[in-house]
Amino acid sequence: MRRGLFRWQMGGMGETAEQIDALVVGAGPAGLMAAEQMARAGRRVVVAEAMPSPGRKLLMAGKSGLNLTKDEDFAAFLSAYADAGDWLAPMLKGFGPDQVAPWAEGLGQTLFVGSSGRVFPKAMKASPLLRAWLARLGDAGVTLRRLWRWTGFREERLAFTTPEGPRLIAPRVTVLALGGASWSRLGSDGAWAPWLADRGVEIAPFAPANMGFRVAWSDHMARHFGQPVKGVALNAGGQHLRAEFVISARGIEGGGIYALSRALREGATLVLDLAPDRDHDALAAKLAGRGKESLSNRLRKAGLSPLQIALAQEVARPLPRDPAALAGLLKALPLPLAGPRPLDEAISVAGGITRAALTDGLQLRVLPGVFAAGEMLDWEAPTGGYLLTACLATGRWAGRAAAEY
Structure with missing residues (x-):
């Protein structure tokens, strides 16, 4: 494809910018989905990926x-x-659970539904799906530029560092899909937030989501690090669920904690x-x-596992010997948390471009022709298929x- 070029004048010096039809910044699920839709509509799409x-x-x-x-009711x-x-x-009505499955099957993935309703490819890995998707995008004429890192705006152009040096692009239309601000080593570092804020885009502060929490364990808990806590119910902020979580040297993590992470981040007490x-x-x-009979033996005979007993003793030693008082404690054991793990360790983030900053079509109100999708937007959801589905749907x-x- 021949690249059109035109010249912008700045400060008396000419800077050449590449003119392209459609640009996507970020080659994650949201960006690749946006690129696919634009290519299907006849746009000539370039995807710039920093990694x-x-x-x-x-x-x-x-x-x-x-x-x-x-796989659940909408x-x-x-x-x-x-x-x-x-x-x-x-x-999500346009591309929700009912649409994700046939889309993945169209990429050659045989799927199965787990006991919890979660949908997986039989291969379990992401790599076969991603390879097939990239091949389909290539066949549609989408160009992928690797190691093209966006560094902000220059007037109406987008500036990049590339293996060939600095470059400027002037697209007719742009979709930004740079992810949130967690797992920076994988490319989602949130560096884009101040560049958009400087242009008047309203950005809600980032906060960790689907993350672990710090707990100041005593040395007695060290032998349990890495073990899952099973057979318990978790309560926080009016939410109640049966789920597992894992004890680690840094605190607690795992599916049960991620599902309650928003309430816990906002100050709710975790009660087991x-x-x-x-x-x-x-x-x-x-x-x-x-x-x-010893208290430990009574707890064991009541059906508590060694790890559950250790948790109770860690949090509420000395345990009451009165059976009624002890039962009340074990049915509502508060676990003191010392705050969430750092943002960069979170699976996902809350915060980002606010709803008010976007049109119904996800175009930035103050930047005509620039759209945004995926985790750049201010929404959050638990793990369990919700994160990926929303990234695909918004893309x-x-x-x-x-x-x-």
């Missing part, structure tokens, strides 16, 4: 099994996005029910014991709107 290879965060997510989406699915649900609803299958009275009866939405611009 040596595309989709690095997607590939990292796939290391533990690529959770594409969640109303329940939408509720996972909390106060952003009404904003994302039309985008260590015996969710027994009511208070039944547990108290099990804890009554006989004669001078598709922005790409279609940009193609029509």
Whole structure:
């Protein structure tokens, strides 16, 4: 494809900028989906990616099994996005759980639904899907430029550092899909936020989402580091769920904690029910014991695991010996947290470009012709397929709107 060039004048010196039809900045799921939609509409698309290879965060997510989406009723699915649900609803209706599966199958992926409703490719990894997707984009004429790092605006142009040196691009339309501000080593570093803010784009402050929390463990807990806490219920901020979490040297993490991370980040107390299958009275009866039976033995006979017993002793030593009082404590054990783990360790982020800063088509109101998608936008959701589905859906939405611009 021949590249059109035109010259902009700045400060008496000429700077040459490459004129292109459509630009996508960021080759993650949102960016690739936007590129695909624009290419289908006949746009000549260039994707600029800062990293040596595309989709690095997607590939990292796939290391533990690529959770594409969640097979559940749409109303329940939408509720996972909390106060952003009404904003994302039309985008997710256009490309939600019912559409993600056939899209992935169209890329040669055989899928299965796990017991929790989570949808995975049988290969489990992200790499086969990503390879097929990139091949399809290449066949559609999409050009991928690796190691092209966006460094902000120069007048109406976008500036990049590249292996060949600094470059300027003047696209007819742009979709920004640079991710949030976590896992910077995979490319999502949030460096774009001040550049957009300087142009008048409203940015909600970043905050970690789907992250672990710090706990100041005593030395007694060291032997349990790396172990999952099973058979418990977690409560925080009015939410209640049966889920596992993991004890680590740094605190707690895992699916159960990620699902409650927003409430915990906002100050809710984490309360554990260590015996969710027994009511208070039944547990108290099990804890009554006989004669001078040791407390540890009574806890073991009541069905608590060694790790659950260690948690109770860590948090509430000395434990009450009265069976009723002890049962009450084990059914509502508060676990003191010392704040979330750092932003860069979070699976995803809250904050980003606000809804008010965007049109219904995800175009930046103060920057005509510039659209945004994915984790750059101010929404959050738990793990379980919700994150990837929304990235794909917003990328598709922005790409279609940009193609029509």
